Amino acid sequence: MPSEKPLKIGITCYPSVGGSGILATALGEELAHRGHEIHFISYERPFRLSSGAPRIYFHPVQINDYGLFRYPDYTLPLSVKMAEVSRDYGLDVLHVHYAVPHATAAILACSMLEARERPRVVTTLHGTDTMLLGRDAGYGPAISHALNQSDAITAVSDYLKGETQRLLKVDRPIEVIHNFFVPRHPSRSRQEVRQELGISDAEVMILHSSNLRPVKRVDLLLDTIARIKPHDSFKLVILAGEDFSPFKAKVQRLGLEGRVIVREKVYDVEEYVQAADLGLITSETESFCLSILEAMYFACPSVATRVGGIPEVIDDQRTGVLVPFGDANTLARRVEELIQNPSRRSAMGRAAQQFARGHFAADIIVPRYEALYRRVCKE
Numbered sequence: 001m002p003s004e005k006p007l008k009i010g011i012t013c014y015p016s017v018g019g020s021g022i023l024a025t026a027l028g029e030e031l032a033h034r035g036h037e038i039h040f041i042s043y044e045r046p047f048r049l050s051s052g053a054p055r056i057y058f059h060p061v062q063i064n065d066y067g068l069f070r071y072p073d074y075t076l077p078l079s080v081k082m083a084e085v086s087r088d089y090g091l092d093v094l095h096v097h098y099a100v101p102h103a104t105a106a107i108l109a110c111s112m113l114e115a116r117e118r119p120r121v122v123t124t125l126h127g128t129d130t131m132l133l134g135r136d137a138g139y140g141p142a143i144s145h146a147l148n149q150s151d152a153i154t155a156v157s158d159y160l161k162g163e164t165q166r167l168l169k170v171d172r173p174i175e176v177i178h179n180f181f182v183p184r185h186p187s188r189s190r191q192e193v194r195q196e197l198g199i200s201d202a203e204v205m206i207l208h209s210s211n212l213r214p215v216k217r218v219d220l221l222l223d224t225i226a227r228i229k230p231h232d233s234f235k236l237v238i239l240a241g242e243d244f245s246p247f248k249a250k251v252q253r254l255g256l257e258g259r260v261i262v263r264e265k266v267y268d269v270e271e272y273v274q275a276a277d278l279g280l281i282t283s284e285t286e287s288f289c290l291s292i293l294e295a296m297y298f299a300c301p302s303v304a305t306r307v308g309g310i311p312e313v314i315d316d317q318r319t320g321v322l323v324p325f326g327d328a329n330t331l332a333r334r335v336e337e338l339i340q341n342p343s344r345r346s347a348m349g350r351a352a353q354q355f356a357r358g359h360f361a362a363d364i365i366v367p368r369y370e371a372l373y374r375r376v377c378k379e
């Protein structure tokens with residue numbers, strides 16, 4: 001049987017540091033590797049997108065700041081660029097990550113095109129679009145509309161699918177396609193990175209990687225760290241996607257200077273993840289938590305709050321440890337247990353790595369997106 005012809009796919013995501021951008025970039029790269037033609041459309045080149053890869057194109061969206069607008073608009077220029085790229089390159093699919101404003105722009109782009117030029121629209125939900133904006137009366141109806149107009153909707157966890165159905169009026173099926181991760185080879189050794197951070201072999205390196213937004217509960221993270229005994233058994237490394245300065249006063253107040261090391265806007269997370277012994281996530285909600293998966297790929301287990309889609313990523317007591325949300329003491333005790341028991345930590349890390357490779361690998365997840373694209377193109 002002849003193989004199916006490669007597809008032309010437009011991908012729109014937030015290009016800055018964040019799990020959804022990392023996922024969308026890896027998906028585009030994996031699809032290109034499988035022979036498809038990929039067109040990234042965004043205001044900036046996604047930060048993890050390698051340059052010079054065959055079949056990958058980037059189309060920047062130009063935003064002009066007109067004095068006329070009190071708030072700059074991105075949706076309209078994005079939709080114009082989506083329509084232009086769809087027409088010029090004959091896109092089969094526009095795959096948008098985040099409903100707001102990407103799905104809205106894709107729907108608008110389609111209505112600017114002739115029927116024969118129109119790509120299918122696939123919208124992937126990552127979390128905040130449903131859990132935060134979906135509840136907002138100023139956004140909810142627009143999100144429902146964009147989802148109902150999409151040719152297919154996916155969510156990155158069962159939890160997110162359930163929340164979307166609960167919070168938004170969506171009359172179309174939502175397919176769950178979990179996230180995947182493709183680790184890159186670190187350019188420095190574990191020892192070199194630990195040396196840079198000033199972490200000795202006797203100290204456990206705890207890693208927290210996030211954008212520090214309120215939902216990540218950095219306050220709970222620091223309260224937990226302050227309760228871990230003995231103090232000199234560990235150091236916490238925070239890979240901060242945003243400015244850490246609002247939290248410095250709390251670090252001082254808790255006497256944690258010297259215990260907490262912050263690195264802002266790190267693009268090669270692998271360097272630090274490979275050097276870590278334990279992940280720590282204290283989020284209030286999380287649709288998946290890609291940083292837990294990144295750590296799992298490097299055999300690093302995590303202690304995390306039992307919220308949202310995290311139980312779909314961590315198998316409690318086998319590949320990591322789940323703790324009810326909100327209790328810094330319990331979080332600290334669970335972390336202490338793993339600090340004191342390196343062989344349990346290693347066994348958990350190995351199980352986590354195996355679980356990640358068996359459930360959240362590109363070879364498992366990418367064909368699901370390909371099958372979805374083929375299906376909507378045939379409908």
Ligand code: GMT
Binds near residue numbers: 017019291
């Ligand atoms: O909250 C974040 O970390 C940012 C956001 C994003 O845009 O990357 O993350 C969301 O999408 C990720 C990729 O699917 C998920 O791993 C995160 O759990 C999700 N964040 C929330 O649900 C709060």
